[in-house]
Amino acid sequence: MTVVLAIIALVLLGSAAAAMLSRNLVHSALLLAVSWLGTAAFYLWAGADFAAFAQVIVYVGAVSMVVLFAVLLTRQNPVGDVQVEPASRVRLTAALSVGACVAAVLFAAVVSSDFRPAPAQAPTATVKQIGLELMGPYGAALLIVGVLLTVALLGAIVLAASEPKRNPEDAP
């Protein structure tokens, strides 16, 4: 149980750190996809199948695609690799120190807090249960999320669509 968790954590944190350190943007995006898969594996480990597969579909299937598209569309140099200049030394030290401080605070908080021992039986969330709760107590939230997604989609289209005046033939 703990061994599996350790492996998952290794993949998750390792790929996330590598993604943030990588100088190649495409490698970053792909490593992040691995890290998202690791998150999904964590959900599976915890018994939340539905969340795990939703995570894979949304993050690996859609968000990473959009990220890759953005990477390819915003290349400076259309033939070469997508390289990023390394962060400046000041910025890097500042970021690392802030990260380390936050990590220290969080770790201290986690370690010092005292949780009740977990129930012996792992909870199960069947699809039926999730569906009933989504449609019952969380119905309003579901509707709002739907509206939010629609607005986000429209907003993204408005932002990213090219100006129609530039070339009338390309207008959608």
Add this chain to the structure above:
Amino acid sequence: MTPLHLCLLISSALFCIGLAGALARSNTILVLLGIELMLNAANLNFIAFWRFGPSPAHATGVIFVIFSIAIAAAEAAVGLALIIALYRHQRNIRLQDAVQLKG
């Protein structure tokens, strides 16, 4: 050291990686990805507390995660659209160059 402690340590480590990445990198896409990582860390916490928490009868943690995933997807879509608009405007996506409010 209960399993919950371990899970929370993992998620806080993930959060800090995302935070440091978002602060250190000057590429807008990487900053956005760092923010996504932080969101994921929060999701890990939801699941961990649902799994090892006191009252796991309801699927509350899972539902929170589902909503959070939906919002993260919306965020990614809008964020990347913004990046593309930024690129079209200034021909690069360095964060330091995006200093003008007026287009």
Add this chain to the structure above:
Amino acid sequence: MISAAPESFLERLPLLAGDLIARVVPAPLLWFVTSLIAIVAILAIFGLLFAFLTLAERKILGRIQNRPGPNRTGYFGLLQPFADGIKMLIKEDIVPRDADQVLHYLAPVVLVSLALMTFAVLPFGRHLVPVELDTAVLYFFAAGAATELAVFMAGWASHNKYSLLAAMRALAQLISYELPLLLSVVPVVMLAGTLSTTGIVAAQGGWKFGFIPHWYVFTPWGFAGFLIFFTAALAESNRSPFDLPEAESELIAGHLTEYSGFKYALFFMAEYFGMTALCGMGVTLFLGGWQAPCAFLEVIPSYLWFFAKLLTLLVLFMWIRGTLPRLRIDQLTRFAWKFLVPLALINLGTVAFWHLTVGWGGALQLARWALALVFVIVPFVLIGRRLSAGVAPRTYRYAP
């Protein structure tokens, strides 16, 4: 399941095999051994199916073009797949100097493994499901969604402009068609009330008047959903007429350009695995899975019915490949966003209506069918007319 008669020996064969394994293997190792056996069985059966599918495809395409297809290697060309395999194995594996070595190596491996993972939740027979999952449908599409990354990896890692173009096309195409694919599945999930594939198959059991099966494809919304699913599945598995990422005439095979030898064979394998898995999902969702079409045909074991339906769909894929020319990228995306997605959304409304009116009897039942048909056909005609406005019907000057 409405089967009063005791199940035949062949039908219970998987159960008996499971019992035998449980008796031989010690309990702590049982899960390991059973899953290993399932994996090996899937690899063997679908590996062999892949081999003969390539042959069948070449034969069928040949016959469609009035030529015999491969018929030299072995009797009736039956050894051709193995000859091809040997050829692929002994070919030199060339990696471009500027390629991203790691990604170039990983892409085919990731693609094949993900394509194989999708088989885990398909119910091949009444007692023949590799993994029983509560969220099987979601799992299937999650594993399928990740394959797109592998295609992108292949295209990007080759460091070749054609491959990169193919990668971009693959991304655009797969994102576009993921949506109608999922939306066409939602009605089935709504009506069956479960995400588990065994539950969906069980919900389609039984016959009306003893010979009309309760498969979803025989309902108005189910037929529309099946068509949408089928079209999107064609696009998702990069099959003609949606094979833009590997368009050999425009992109010199796209992301496959810089692959040779066994890596190329792996890509080929992944394409066929993905196609087979999607067809299997289509069978499960719309064609009643392993259910027999008539009550008296239940003597034939359920897994044979599953494979018969699966092969029918695969042959349909090949038939379409032999018929339709490749689309342009703008036609492709427009077709997804302006035709399939709206239709799938309207279909969602139709199935809600169908579900609400399940209690209607007698003449009202006829009205229910008529209304549902109207809900399906009218949008199809209207949106189709709008989509093809100005381009169809086309007159071909040099064709009869």
Add this chain to the structure above:
Amino acid sequence: MLGSGIIQGLAVTAKNFVGSFHDPARYTTQEYPEVLPTLPENYRNFPFLVTENATDPMGTMRCVACQICEKECPPQCIYIEKSKDKKPDANGKMQLYPAVFDIDTSVCMSCQICVEVCPFDAIKMDQVFAIAATDRFTGLLLDRAQLAKPNSYYHTIHPTEATEVDARLAEEKRIAEEKAKAAAAAKAAAPAKALPGDLSRDAGRATDPGLAKASNRVPGQTPAGQQAGTVPSPSNAAGAPAGPAPKPTSPTMKPPGAGGPAASGS
């Protein structure tokens, strides 16, 4: 309605698919090594050397090693060496023969120019198309023995043309015999003046298309061959200067002579 075209297309391909199993008009594939193709009579590929006699191909070759084809061959794939001695040909006349006659079929482009320039109908186009060898340098270099094929073979592959060629040769032979008789008669009358007159008359007749080849042959060889036994010394004396004589004239005389059989053959 959208999709009707797709259904029509599917119907067409289904018809093709089913038709290819029972309709020979749709399924036209011939499986090559088992079912050899029936080549059209005018199919030509790679030259061969005609011999009069199937049992003794080397001895009865029509080729007299005049080397015109070697000179005319555009890709220069023919190599000929003249023999030092002479051997009697099919008509019994003493002739030079090719000691070496090689054609490099990896170079040959089957242009048929060698056939058109040959004044002796000795080289003709074959119908082989499936020559293959494991060694591209020597395997495809055909020598005299491989190139020599009997006239009967020529009759089987190009019957119409071969019949015409045979008829022409027979006609030439007849004319030559007549002329030889006339020459013999004339020589009997005035032996000293016969040969120059013969030559000038032949040169004049060479412009006549139908008899171009015949006239080519006549002065050089045929009468001499016919008379070889009877009047040896004058004909040999005439044959030596007359032998190379057709060469410079042959290019100008070739088109009508070559056009004749091709036009009538088709």
